[in-house]
Amino acid sequence: MGRVIRESGAVVSRRHLFFRECVRLGIDSLPLVLIVGAFTGAVSGWQGHYQLEGYLPFDLIGPATFKAIVLELGPVLTALIIAGRVSASIAAELGSMKVTEQIDALESMAISSTRYLAVPRIAAMTFMMPILVAQANFVALMGAAFVLTMILNLTSTQFWGLIPNFFYIYDVFSGLLKAFFFGLSSSMIGCYIGFRTTGGAEGVGAATITAFVWSCLAILILDFLLAMMLF
Amino acid sequence: MIEVSNLHKDFGLKQVLRGVDLKINTGESLTIIGQSGCGKSVLLKHLVGLLEPDKGTVFVDGEAITGAPRKQVYQIRKKFGVLFQSAALFDSMTVEENVGLGLFEHTAMTPGERAKRVADCLEMVSLNGTQKLKPAELSGGMKKRVGLARAIALNPQYILYDEPTTGLDPITADSINDLIIHLNEELHVTTIVVTHDMVSAFKISDRIVMLHLGTVIFSGTPSETKSTSVEMVRRFIEGEAEDKSVVTHY
Numbered sequence: 072m073g074r075v076i077r078e079s080g081a082v083v084s085r086r087h088l089f090f091r092e093c094v095r096l097g098i099d100s101l102p103l104v105l106i107v108g109a110f111t112g113a114v115s116g117w118q119g120h121y122q123l124e125g126y127l128p129f130d131l132i133g134p135a136t137f138k139a140i141v142l143e144l145g146p147v148l149t150a151l152i153i154a155g156r157v158s159a160s161i162a163a164e165l166g167s168m169k170v171t172e173q174i175d176a177l178e179s180m181a182i183s184s185t186r187y188l189a190v191p192r193i194a195a196m197t198f199m200m201p202i203l204v205a206q207a208n209f210v211a212l213m214g215a216a217f218v219l220t221m222i223l224n225l226t227s228t229q230f231w232g233l234i235p236n237f238f239y240i241y242d243v244f245s246g247l248l249k250a251f252f253f254g255l256s257s258s259m260i261g262c263y264i265g266f267r268t269t270g271g272a273e274g275v276g277a278a279t280i281t282a283f284v285w286s287c288l289a290i291l292i293l294d295f296l297l298a299m300m301l302f
Numbered sequence: 303m304i305e306v307s308n309l310h311k312d313f314g315l316k317q318v319l320r321g322v323d324l325k326i327n328t329g330e331s332l333t334i335i336g337q338s339g340c341g342k343s344v345l346l347k348h349l350v351g352l353l354e355p356d357k358g359t360v361f362v363d364g365e366a367i368t369g370a371p372r373k374q375v376y377q378i379r380k381k382f383g384v385l386f387q388s389a390a391l392f393d394s395m396t397v398e399e400n401v402g403l404g405l406f407e408h409t410a411m412t413p414g415e416r417a418k419r420v421a422d423c424l425e426m427v428s429l430n431g432t433q434k435l436k437p438a439e440l441s442g443g444m445k446k447r448v449g450l451a452r453a454i455a456l457n458p459q460y461i462l463y464d465e466p467t468t469g470l471d472p473i474t475a476d477s478i479n480d481l482i483i484h485l486n487e488e489l490h491v492t493t494i495v496v497t498h499d500m501v502s503a504f505k506i507s508d509r510i511v512m513l514h515l516g517t518v519i520f521s522g523t524p525s526e527t528k529s530t531s532v533e534m535v536r537r538f539i540e541g542e543a544e545d546k547s548v549v550t551h552y
Contacts (some may be wrong), residue, residue: 072366168392170389171388172386172387172388173391173392173393175386175390175451176384176386176390176391177392178352178379179350179352179377179379180402180407180452180456181407181408182407183372187407
């Protein structure tokens with residue numbers, strides 16, 4: 072962690088690596104994130120309808136779905152999916168480099184492996200995660216609107232009408248702040264486990280699984296801690 | 303000159319190096335031999351600061367690389383070129399990017415100058431024209447040559463070779479030996495080779511040292527090595543197992 076912070080200047084001096092990782096880890100994850108977002112929104116709408124039916128007016132379903140998506144479902148589900156895709160792939164990639172001596176080769180050339188391999192990945196994931204979550208939130212909201220208006224026959228006004236009344240920018244900001252920390256933690260875990268991989272192909276496999284499991288745990292624990300701090 | 307003094311290294315309960323003392327003179331071609339697992343590669347990694355010893359020191363041109371701050375370690379490492387056992391080429395990069403990475407990171411060369419230097423290095427290992435290939439498209443011998451081109455790109459003072467001929471057919475292995483001799487003479491570098499290939503050791507070395515049970519048990523010229531009475535060295539050269547009953551048992 073200390074070395075990553077000390078060598079974080081590499082984001083600027085080696086920005087081509089940072090942009091490459093933004094594309095590889097972030098933009099390439101977009102289709103998956105959008106699918107997750109759409110179905111998260113669809114399920115939220117459907118469940119919201121089921122829970123409110125007969126108890127509360129359907130006018131509240133829009134704000135309830137919006138809050139659930141922006142504060143919790145969007146950031147957490149997106150981060151969990153990204154942990155599976157990105158944290159595990161970082162661990163596998165760096166782990167494979169470690170066991171084939173590529174990291175030793177880099178170090179022997181007086182190139183810091185932290186600066187060259189870890190910093191761009193961590194910076195890219197920390198930067199891209201809030202962007203991915205924002206897009207997932209938007210698609211999720213559209214998914215919920217689609218299910219509620221097209222399948223469950225609510226009117227557009229019933230869904231959208233009260234959302235402005237319950238819209239607080241702080242909620243959106245809080246969700247994106249969570250995403251920032253989820254991106255930071257899952258990419259750091261991927262790098263840390265990747266750099267410590269030993270034992271050939273079996274070790275790489277184990278590192279991949281470990282990175283995924285620890286990233287998911289970190290996301291859930293951080294989610295709770297941030298919820299306590301933010302709300 | 304590299305000086306290794308009382309180097310100790312354990313991995314868990316396994317004592318790998320138990321007090322290695324070794325001097326490597328400038329311009330010398332030194333080969334370190336020893337049985338598999340005796341710590342040859344571990345010793346090599348200590349020379350370039352990739353491993354920290356439990357005890358002892360490695361001096362490179364009078365500067366201690368062991369225990370030095372990272373910045374100083376990186377400065378010292380710039381004097382080295384290392385060819386790893388598996389060549390350790392970066393899979394995601396082309397041959398040109400592999401060879402040019404050090405130049406990109408440590409010099410202010412323009413892309414054109416870099417391309418010229420990469421071509422020169424590849425020419426030295428007879429692989430010019432392979433710039434756009436990926437490591438997966440290369441044979442084992444070609445990978446070692448590209449690894450060597452990468453090792454010499456920054457004009458190092460010391461070139462370290464970890465098992466340069468392992469896994470290669472005898473003819474390709476011999477061409478790598480010729481290349482090591484050629485680079486040693488042409489670039490006037492200090493060459494340190496770790497191997498258990500005695501054909502290679504006799505061909506390329508000015509001096510051969512043997513590592514056994516974590517210490518240096520023999521040091522001599524190739525002709526002294528051939529005529530030594532040190533039993534372990536003699537058996538190693540002749541490829542004799544310690545206990546013949548082990549062979550008959552199987």
